[in-house]
Amino acid sequence: MASSVSPLAPAAFPDMPPIDGVRIATAAAGIRYPGRTDVLLALFDPGTAVAGVFTRSKCPSAAVDWCRDRIKRGAAGALVVNSGNANAFTGKSGRAATKLTAELGAKAAGCRLDEVFLASTGVIGEPLDASKFATVMDRLAATATSGGWHDAARAIMTTDTFPKGAAAMVRLGTSAVTICGIAKGAGMIAPDMGTMLSFVFTDAPIAPALLRSLLAEGVADTFNAVTIDGDTSTSDTLLAFATGTAAKRGVARIARASDPRLPAFRKGFVAVLANLAEQVARDGEGARKLVEILVEGAKSKQSARRIALSIANSPLVKTAIAGEDANWGRVVMAVGKAGEPADRDRLSIWFNGIRVAHKGARDPGYDEAAVSAAMKKPEITLKVGLGLGKGRDRVLTCDLTKEYVAINGDYRS
C-alpha cells in the first residue's frame, strides 16, 4: 500500500462551501478493514436532478448495472458509496447486495428505490455483505449535514494518497450557484482493484436533460482524457447531482440549451471536472511526474486523441520519463503504432517547450544539457506536431516507476 502522499499532490484540500439540498455523512462499517471510514451517504432534497456516465467495460460492477438501469429517470434521493469492496464479478449475490443497499438508502432518505444511486470500489470477486450497511445507515441519516466534503472525499479512498476535491462558484444573472466535486483515483492494492469514482454536486436549478449533456460533453476532455496504466476499471462512475435549491434564492431554472447563462455554468462545471481529473493523474500509482501529452496537427481531434493515448499508455515512454530521459525515439514509436495518419518526415516533438525532433530527424539545435534540465521538473509537457491538419487534443498521465510495479506486484513476495 502506498505509504506517503504523492509528491504531485496539491498543497491542501480546497475550501469547499456547502451545497444547499445536499447532506452528507460517513461511517466505518467494516467492509474490509475494521475502523476505517468506508461508507458515504449523501441525501438530496426532493427535486434533485441526476446524470451519470459509467465504465464502458463489458464486465461492469453490480453497482454500475444498478445505476445504469435507473439513471434515465433523472431523479435522485440518495447516494451510497462504499470503499473496500467493488461488488464486481459477484454474480447473483452482487445484485442482491445492490438491492439491499438501495433499500436501506431509500428508507434513510425517504425516497423511491429507483432514486438511490450506488458506487462501490475495492476488491473484485468478493461477495459484498450489504447487511453491514444496516448497522450504520440510521446513524448516517441522522447525522448527515451540509458540507463535510473532506470527510466524504476521504471515505471513498482506496490506495489514493490524498483526498480529491474541487469547487467553483458561477454567477448566473444576479445570483450565484456552487459546484462541488470529489473523486477517487486509480489506485490498486492486492488483491484489490481501484476504480475511478467521482461525484459532483450543485445547487443550480438545471433540467436533467441539460445536466446529462453537460456531463457527457464535460467528461470527454477531462476524466476520459486521463490514463494511468490503460487499464479500464469495471466500476468507473461519475455522477452529477443538481439540487435546484438555488431557485429559492431567485436563480431561474435553466431548462433550454439556448439559455444565455448556460456557457458560464458549463465553464464552471467543466473546470471542476478537469481539476478532479488532474488530481487523479497526480495520484497515479507510484507517480513521480505529471505528464501532459499534447498532439497538434493531426487529421482530426479523434485522431489526435488516439495518438495521445498511444503515447500516454506506452510503457517505454512512461519509463523514459521516469528516468528523466527525453527519449523522443520512443515517442516516434508510439506515434507510429497508433495506426492513425502520421508522416514521419513532418513530425516534430517538444519536451517542456524544447524542440528535440523536427521534420523527421533530431533537431539540429538539440542541446542535451537544456533538455536534461527540463526533464528534471515534476511536470512534463510532451508536445507532438504532426503537420498534417488542424486536429489537436490533450491527455494527462503520469510516469511508470518501480513503485507502480511494487504496489501491484509485491504483495505476494
Add this chain to the structure above:
Amino acid sequence: MASSVSPLAPAAFPDMPPIDGVRIATAAAGIRYPGRTDVLLALFDPGTAVAGVFTRSKCPSAAVDWCRDRIKRGAAGALVVNSGNANAFTGKSGRAATKLTAELGAKAAGCRLDEVFLASTGVIGEPLDASKFATVMDRLAATATSGGWHDAARAIMTTDTFPKGAAAMVRLGTSAVTICGIAKGAGMIAPDMGTMLSFVFTDAPIAPALLRSLLAEGVADTFNAVTIDGDTSTSDTLLAFATGTAAKRGVARIARASDPRLPAFRKGFVAVLANLAEQVARDGEGARKLVEILVEGAKSKQSARRIALSIANSPLVKTAIAGEDANWGRVVMAVGKAGEPADRDRLSIWFNGIRVAHKGARDPGYDEAAVSAAMKKPEITLKVGLGLGKGRDRVLTCDLTKEYVAINGDYRS
C-alpha cells in the same frame, strides 16, 4: 543493460545444420560500441526467393522502407543486418545510408541492388554512418561460409540476453529440406530501442508467391501473437529466404498451393517461427515468467485475439503474475475493457489448469494453497473461457517486473 541470461532461456543454442546456398559472416564495424560484433552479411546463391513481413508502424525505419519497396520482386542476393543503430527517424541521411549499404552489399554479393535486403536495430534518431560497413564488407564477403548460425544470432542482439535460433528438417518425398531461423528479441537500452528482427532460411525449392503466403499465414499465430509491452517497433522485420538448392538433390520445385508436400513444409516452417517467437517472449525485458494466454469460447478467433492481447498488455495482469498472484479480478477487468463481446456471468478463468472463477463469480472450490503453488512456476498458462462461441486464440507474453522499469528508466539516474 541486462547483465544476466533470462531464467527462461533454453538450455542451449540448438544444433542447426548449414543451408546449401546461404553463406554467412559477421564483423565488428564499430556501429555503436567498439569491438562488438554488429554486422551480419548473408550471401545467397542465384535463384534465391525471398518474402517478408514488416512493422505496421506509420513511422517505419529507413531499412523497412528499403525492403518494402523491393520485396515484391521476390529475388534475394544478400542480406545486411546491423545492430547498434536502427536508422529510424533519420530523414534523408537515413535513406542515403540504406542506399550506400545496399550498394556495398550488391558489390560483395555480385547481385543487383534491388536484391539486397537490409535490417537495422538499435538507437533511433542517430544518423547511421554506413561508410563503416565499407571497411568490413570485403572481408565479410571473402570469409562468408555455410553455417555459423550461432555467430549470426549473436551479431543481431541488442539487450537480448541469449542468441535465438531454431531449425527443422522436413521430408519432401524421398529427400529432405532444412529450415533454419534466427531472431532477436524485444530489448531496449537507453537511449536505444530494440526491435524484433527474424530471418529464416531454407534450401527448399519453393516459388516466391508460395513463400510469401506461408510467411503471411505463419506470422499471424507466431510473431504477431507475442507481446512484451505492447510497444510496436519502428523496425520489426521478418524475412524468409529460400535458396532452392535442394533441387540439386532431387527435390522437385514446389510451385502450386495444391502440392501434396506443402502441408509438411508448412508445418516445419511454422514450427521454426513459433519456436523463435516463444524465445522472444522468454527474453522479454526483465521477464521472470513466460505467460501463455488462451482465450476460448469467443465469438470469433479475431475477438479471442483482441481479448487475449488486452489481457497480455495489461500492466495490472502482468504485475500480478510477477507477484505470483492469481488475480483473476484483473483478468476480468482486461476482458471487460477489450471492447469485444463478453458476458460477465458466463466467464470462467483458469491459472495453470486450476479454475479460479466460474460463471461470473469466484469458483466455489477455490483453493488458495493450490493456486499459490501453481503461480510459483516459471511458466504460467492463463485460460479464459467466455462461453459465447467457438472462437479461440493464443498469445504469448511475459510478466512485468521492476527490472523492466529499471532497464528502460534507470539509465539517467
